[in-house]
Amino acid sequence: MSEASSDSAWAWRTATTELLARTRFITPSRLPAAVAEAAGKAGTTTRMYLGDHEQRRLRPFPAVGDPFRIDASPAGMAFRTTSPEREGGWLWYPLLDGTERLGVLRLEAAAADRSDAAVRAEVDRFVALVGHLIAVMSAYGDAFERIRRSEPMSAAAELVWQMLPPLTYGADNFVISAILQPVYTMGGDAFDYGVFDSTLHLGIFDSTGHHLRAGLTTAVTLSATRAVRRAGGGLMAQARAADEALASEFGDSRFTTAVLATIDLASGAVRYVNAGHPPPLVLRKNEIVATLDGGRRLPLGLGGIAAAEEPAEVRLETGDRLLAYSDGVIEALARDGAPFGIDRLTELAARHAADGLPAPETLRRMNHDVLAQYDGPPADDATLLLVEWAGDAVGRLAP
Amino acid sequence: MTELRVGIDTRPGWTVLVVRGKILFDTHEPLSRALKEAMAGHQPKIVVDLHEVTVCDSSGLQLLVDAYRQVTAAGGAFRLARARSLVRRVLDITNLTTILVVHDSVDAAVSASPGSGSEREPGDRRPGGPSI
Numbered sequence: 001m002s003e004a005s006s007d008s009a010w011a012w013r014t015a016t017t018e019l020l021a022r023t024r025f026i027t028p029s030r031l032p033a034a035v036a037e038a039a040g041k042a043g044t045t046t047r048m049y050l051g052d053h054e055q056r057r058l059r060p061f062p063a064v065g066d067p068f069r070i071d072a073s074p075a076g077m078a079f080r081t082t083s084p085e086r087e088g089g090w091l092w093y094p095l096l097d098g099t100e101r102l103g104v105l106r107l108e109a110a111a112a113d114r115s116d117a118a119v120r121a122e123v124d125r126f127v128a129l130v131g132h133l134i135a136v137m138s139a140y141g142d143a144f145e146r147i148r149r150s151e152p153m154s155a156a157a158e159l160v161w162q163m164l165p166p167l168t169y170g171a172d173n174f175v176i177s178a179i180l181q182p183v184y185t186m187g188g189d190a191f192d193y194g195v196f197d198s199t200l201h202l203g204i205f206d207s208t209g210h211h212l213r214a215g216l217t218t219a220v221t222l223s224a225t226r227a228v229r230r231a232g233g234g235l236m237a238q239a240r241a242a243d244e245a246l247a248s249e250f251g252d253s254r255f256t257t258a259v260l261a262t263i264d265l266a267s268g269a270v271r272y273v274n275a276g277h278p279p280p281l282v283l284r285k286n287e288i289v290a291t292l293d294g295g296r297r298l299p300l301g302l303g304g305i306a307a308a309e310e311p312a313e314v315r316l317e318t319g320d321r322l323l324a325y326s327d328g329v330i331e332a333l334a335r336d337g338a339p340f341g342i343d344r345l346t347e348l349a350a351r352h353a354a355d356g357l358p359a360p361e362t363l364r365r366m367n368h369d370v371l372a373q374y375d376g377p378p379a380d381d382a383t384l385l386l387v388e389w390a391g392d393a394v395g396r397l398a399p
Numbered sequence: 400m401t402e403l404r405v406g407i408d409t410r411p412g413w414t415v416l417v418v419r420g421k422i423l424f425d426t427h428e429p430l431s432r433a434l435k436e437a438m439a440g441h442q443p444k445i446v447v448d449l450h451e452v453t454v455c456d457s458s459g460l461q462l463l464v465d466a467y468r469q470v471t472a473a474g475g476a477f478r479l480a481r482a483r484s485l486v487r488r489v490l491d492i493t494n495l496t497t498i499l500v501v502h503d504s505v506d507a508a509v510s511a512s513p514g515s516g517s518e519r520e521p522g523d524r525r526p527g528g529p530s531i
């Protein structure tokens with residue numbers, strides 16, 4: 001290792017320590033300045049950009065200067081591919097909270113020589129810490145949210161967003177990612193997931209009605225199923241808990257369609273209950289190899305008549321993808337009938353998967369393709385949820 | 400909103416609601432009103448003719464389930480007839496056809512035997528809910 005390289009790696013290590021020290025007792029608004037001061041130890045200026053919730057633009061934080069389009073800029077390229085991107089003397093680095101994409105950080109390329117493994121490792125570590133700090137500090141103020149919102153959020157959307165887990169999570173041999181629209185006015189759609197030991201639990205939900213009314217229904221359903229899951233309860237118990245919670249909380253026949261599922265991450269075995277929701281698809285290369293239309297029962301909230309006694313089962317093979325969606329997606333893709341909509345959806349999934357993109361980028365593009373079908377704002381909430389199992393899915397998320 | 404109209408027809412002992420248009424969260428009021436009136440009597444028997452309905456969203460489904468439960472609880476009968484492909488599809492996907500049986504014609508709906516699926520009670524009784 002040359003002396004210059006070792007000096008630079010050491011300077012970045014100092015910058016990381018400095019960043020930890022400087023951010024312990026500061027407000028979120030001061031994070032960009034703290035990052036810049038710490039990175040100064042490694043000889044570079046920094047500029048922070050956060051992705052907006054519709055995942056179309058990277059907005060400067062603090063809000064000085066113009067945003068960049070994610071689809072058409074070197075900064076956007078770093079965000080899309082979750083890999084650093086060179087632009088002249090700048091280096092655009094993806095900002096991730098683990099695997100969730102938050103934005104990009106601009107560094108000076110001369111101070112972050114990626115051809116040197118020791119320097120690269122230290123820069124990666126510094127930028128990873130910035131991503132974690134954004135995620136942690138988001139709980140304490142609105143500085144990040146104000147940047148990430150391009151318009152005010154409805155009360156219903158506010159309610160639903162705060163219940164959702166991060167849009168992307170990957171570990172070991174799986175990645176789960178989801179996207180919801182319309183970002184600022186959605187109400188009835190939601191998704192959930194959680195890993196316990198080697199089981200991935202997941203759910204997709206769509207409640208009757210619109211706006212806050214639908215959001216409240218979804219809040220009750222999601223809370224009921226999650227509480228049972230966290231107490232160790234199975235899929236049938238989760239569904240029953242939602243039935244009971246909705247029935248006791250509301251006097252009408254409102255309901256939530258849902259698929260509740262578990263994936264055994266060791267074997268790929270999927271167990272699921274389908275409570276009146278459009279059946280998720282198992283995709284192998286470009287083909288639908290299974291449709292999750294077993295385990296049928298009435299929507300959550302309507303009790304257990306005609307309910308399957310046991311969850312249905314299907315088995316994933318290495319490299320398979322599980323794609324769940326809400327009816328808003330199909331309605332957008334096919335105004336004139338179901339088969340066409342599902343064909344289009346499968347075709348979109350196949351086309352974007354063929355590019356070898358990370359799962360969240362596949363969904364971002366599919367989502368924008370779906371939205372492009374509308375002349376105006378979407379008529380209904382539209383949710384896409386994608387699970388990639390046992391391939392190199394996680395590897396594609398790393399910077 | 401004038402996207403939904405409801406006409407009233409009868410068969411001996413039955414009220415037939417002939418619905419035209421889109422049953423959506425912001426259009427369903429005329430159907431809601433017509434159902435309420437039709438349910439006012441003793442042991443109401445109602446057929447909803449969906450032949451001229453092009454779209455039914457989840458709010459519309461909720462309205463039909465509500466009516467079904469109230470009518471069933473009152474000892475009456477509530478049936479659907481002539482749903483077209485899109486409406487048929489949402490009833491199928493939501494599994495609601497297990498309680499809301501769709502008949503091929505109004506006459507078939509009226510003459511179907513009570514055991515043919517449409518007068519079952521949804522599983523759990525609702526504590527504190529409407530009298531079911």
